Amino acid sequence: MALSEVHAGLRPDGGGDVAAHARPAVAGRGLFAVPGGSAAAAGRATGPAGRRGAGLSDRALAWCFVGPTVALLLAFNVFPLLWTVFLSFTNYRANRANAELVWLGLANYQRVLGDEAMWERMRATAHFLGWSITLQLLIGFALALLLNRRFRSHSFWSTAILLPMMLAPAVVGTFWKYFFEPQYGIFNRFVELFGGRGDLSMLSETNLSPWAIVIVDTWMWTPYVMLLLLAGLRSIPPYLYEAAEIDRASEWTKFWRITLPMVMPFIILALLFRTIENFKMFDLVDQLTNGGPGSVTELASIALKREAFEKWRTGYASAFAIILFVAIYGLSMVAVRFLERVRQR
Numbered sequence: 001m002a003l004s005e006v007h008a009g010l011r012p013d014g015g016g017d018v019a020a021h022a023r024p025a026v027a028g029r030g031l032f033a034v035p036g037g038s039a040a041a042a043g044r045a046t047g048p049a050g051r052r053g054a055g056l057s058d059r060a061l062a063w064c065f066v067g068p069t070v071a072l073l074l075a076f077n078v079f080p081l082l083w084t085v086f087l088s089f090t091n092y093r094a095n096r097a098n099a100e101l102v103w104l105g106l107a108n109y110q111r112v113l114g115d116e117a118m119w120e121r122m123r124a125t126a127h128f129l130g131w132s133i134t135l136q137l138l139i140g141f142a143l144a145l146l147l148n149r150r151f152r153s154h155s156f157w158s159t160a161i162l163l164p165m166m167l168a169p170a171v172v173g174t175f176w177k178y179f180f181e182p183q184y185g186i187f188n189r190f191v192e193l194f195g196g197r198g199d200l201s202m203l204s205e206t207n208l209s210p211w212a213i214v215i216v217d218t219w220m221w222t223p224y225v226m227l228l229l230l231a232g233l234r235s236i237p238p239y240l241y242e243a244a245e246i247d248r249a250s251e252w253t254k255f256w257r258i259t260l261p262m263v264m265p266f267i268i269l270a271l272l273f274r275t276i277e278n279f280k281m282f283d284l285v286d287q288l289t290n291g292g293p294g295s296v297t298e299l300a301s302i303a304l305k306r307e308a309f310e311k312w313r314t315g316y317a318s319a320f321a322i323i324l325f326v327a328i329y330g331l332s333m334v335a336v337r338f339l340e341r342v343r344q345r
Contacts (some may be wrong), residue, residue, distance in 0.1 A: 085322060088108055088109070089103060090104060093315070094314045109322075112323055113323070121298055124299055132213075132217045135214070139222045140270070141226075141229050143230075147161075165221060170284070173216070173286070182202075209292070210296055221277075224270075229263060232265070233263060241258065272339075275335070279301070290302075291306075
């Protein structure tokens with residue numbers, strides 16, 4: 001109701017009735033009227049509900065965002081895997097793409113599993129995996145315990161230790177190749193400093209080359225393991241150690257009863273991640289030894305590359321790749337099951 005209409009309904013003698021004389025205010029008139037009047041009110045009433053029918057639904061809008069990611073995942077992950085599975089049952093050669101494709105069934109898998117040379121490559125891979133991951137876990141855990149004490153210059157040493165994992169594997173391989181050089185490399189100078197032989201050929205002796213790639217991989221990826229375990233140590237509630245102090249528990253008891261059980265999930269995660277990555281290790285070893293001398297450092301990834309892109313036995317290499325995939329998947333499932341059991345305790 002406009003103020004002018006209210007005043008118009010009041011008579012000078014005081015007998016006027018506001019309700020009787022006041023008329024409903026017309027939309028868009030008066031002091032407090034909102035521009036747009038009933039049209040704006042109707043627009044607000046219908047609002048988003050009225051406009052939603054003309055636009056995209058929530059499900060369609062979600063697929064607009066998720067669709068490109070799903071398409072890329074299918075194009076670059078799922079399809080190559082399915083294509084590799086198909087090729088593993090054939091005699092396909094990538095350098096003879098127009099040749100007749102023959103279905104071989106399980107023949108390629110039987111040849112891979114019956115090839116003694118492939119088992120030698122798997123043994124070399126197992127040696128590399130076992131020693132490199134063991135050293136990375138032990139040294140990484142020790143460094144994490146040290147950095148968790150927050151001593152002076154803690155930030156500087158934390159950053160310095162992380163530098164190796166920031167480098168490209170090919171750069172690390174080239175650097176250590178010169179480092180191991182028996183004539184002018186400084187590795188032998190360190191060996192002489194500690195009383196050892198100064199004429200070691202780490203990359204050309206069959207008994208030393210497997211340890212050379214273990215040393216380099218440990219140097220490069222121990223900071224990664226340390227970072228994971230340090231996050232686990234920082235997540236331990238302080239009151240657990242305070243309760244242990246009240247009970248006068250020794251340092252060994254606190255480590256065995258509190259620290260190790262609480263960090264165990266992070267240890268399993270580090271073990272899982274490094275196992276998967278070391279199974280795929282290629283560029284570092286390729287730069288260091290290229291699988292030599294002979295084939296003592298020819299890991300499964302290097303053997304796969306040679307079968308696929310040097311010998312051009314694509315079907316055979318596809319079967320070998322599927323076998324490696326199943327092996328990695330099986331180890332991952334074991335690690336995940338063990339992690340679930342640890343978390344339930």
